[in-house]
Amino acid sequence: MRTLTHTVAGSTVGIHFPERREDLDGFRAFLAGGDKVLAFDTEGIGLDVYTPGHRLRLAQFGNSREAWVLRTDLFAEEAAAALRQPRPFVMHNAPFDLLTVDRHLGVRLEDLGARTFDTRVLAHLLDPRAPQEGGIGLGLKPLSAVYVDPDAPDTQEGLTAVFRSLGLTKATGWAGIPVDNETYVRYAGLDVILTHRLFRELGPMVRDIGLDRLSKFEHHLQVLLAILQRKGFRLDVPYVERLKADLLGEAERGRAVARRYGVENVNSTAQVAAALEAMGEKLTERTASGATKVDKGVLLPLADLSLSWERLDVRTPNPLADAVLRSKRAEKWAVAYADAFLTLRDANDRLHPSIGALQARTARMSISRPPLQQLPSSDWRVRRAFVADPGQSIIAADYQAVEMRVLAALSDDETMKRAIAEGVDLHSFTAERVFGPDFTKAHRKIAKAVGFGKVYGGGAATICRQTGADLVSVKRALAAYDATFPGIKRYSRRLMERAEFGRREVVTPSGRHLPLDRDRLYAATNYVVQSTARDLLAQAIVDIFAAGLGDHLLLPVHDELIAQAPTADAEEVIREVGRAMESTFYGVRIASDPEVYGPSWGHGYGAPE
DNA sequence: ACGATCACG
């Protein structure tokens, strides 16, 4: 048995590293000690619990004074038994460790998750901001530095240095470092000691601001989303391999054209800009740092294409702009999507993307590795890669204009509430108010953009840029919007005034505190609306599990739920899911649209047969 | 490490 000592916030702590079976007596005595809650953490190889080759190497237990670091090659059963004791644990970023022990130690996520606290959740409730936004951040290191010990080591960064000294890299270090390396063991042990101490600080703070119930809800929700991650989403591998080859071919054809105009690398904005200017194109837009802008917004008009890639017939298409656009898009889709899918799949050809239940400043969820919330929607080809399990169909239900409904509810705008109650199309309703009863489709588009612009806090110029509409119409629409929906303007002003003269934050109906940036108080309305829409979807996920429909769910995508069901029951299941999503919020109906897609996700976006 | 870009809601 080896024991290391370390100083944390002025006191000495011990890190025990059992090497033989008889060393575990001390571990059992530690478990039987008086601690109500123990901290837990794991060290493994790689971030993707489900990719082949992932391994668990260490399982750490600790309180504020001591840590026990168990090698899972020797003591997996002891670690599993400790976790199965009916007692609470605290982890930092619990879903990751819960999925790890579910997979490698046979400790069920449902069981352990139900008695797990997560210091990351507590920290998010106290201040969701990243360091770049003026917050502390949600990492164990920065939180420990503020709440536990400013000199607490950055264990991740420290290990990277050790990896290097052993001739290993960040990528190979987690697998290659000897499991008994002193720094590795020390930092593994310190992580649980810091987590335990952090919990002692943050727990009471969350209670003091009255967020115990919200905290409980978020803990429950993130276990449900970890269940979705564990189940995964089935990939059609032969299809993805074909898709990748097609896209790479498309990218190469574009590159060949670009080369003829002297562009060796289509991803180099500098090369593209120079070549276009050499062809006589005038590039006037600049990026924030002063570089010549050659993004999609600049290139599409040069290629005589609209924002949705349709021929405009207003000029001779610039062949270089066209080639660069197509080549970049194809390459991006091949690499970021098709190839990532193939790399990240498990042994059964399923993907298990990481679902961040409580992620953005507004608490919005995120999905990463791979980013399934950001797959192209204008083209079915990428989404077609995801298929239902045998005998099942993909189904989906999305909220109807949920942010507008939330805004109507919170602002208590009578006109907007009445329009929603009468079931009229909100954007058409606005268009009629602005442009009269003979409004066109283009008018509705402007009205829609103004509606979103209002939610986001945008101005006339931005809305023009986004839609290509003329400034006069947009300004008219904005003015008419304010006149039609006076409650919205009043509500936004009230939020901003409160933030200006009180605490610089907004509080959502769920009790969540959202800090505002000093120079962006106008974002207040958007924060409350976006966050509240997220909370509605989160509540729906909890309700769907409570109704026994959780097995059907696959993914949340901001305002919709993707699911699957046996093909014969698909219609009925998605109707039930849709019903569970619906609610009445401050007297406003939050409605959903259920839909059966078919064999793949892409079938909801026009995939054939 | 950071900026530019682009995918989504």
Place this chain on the structure above:
DNA sequence: ACGTACGTGATCGTG
């Protein structure tokens, strides 16, 4: 008085 577009994740080039 005016005007501010909101939130993510990922890749690539550049220094």
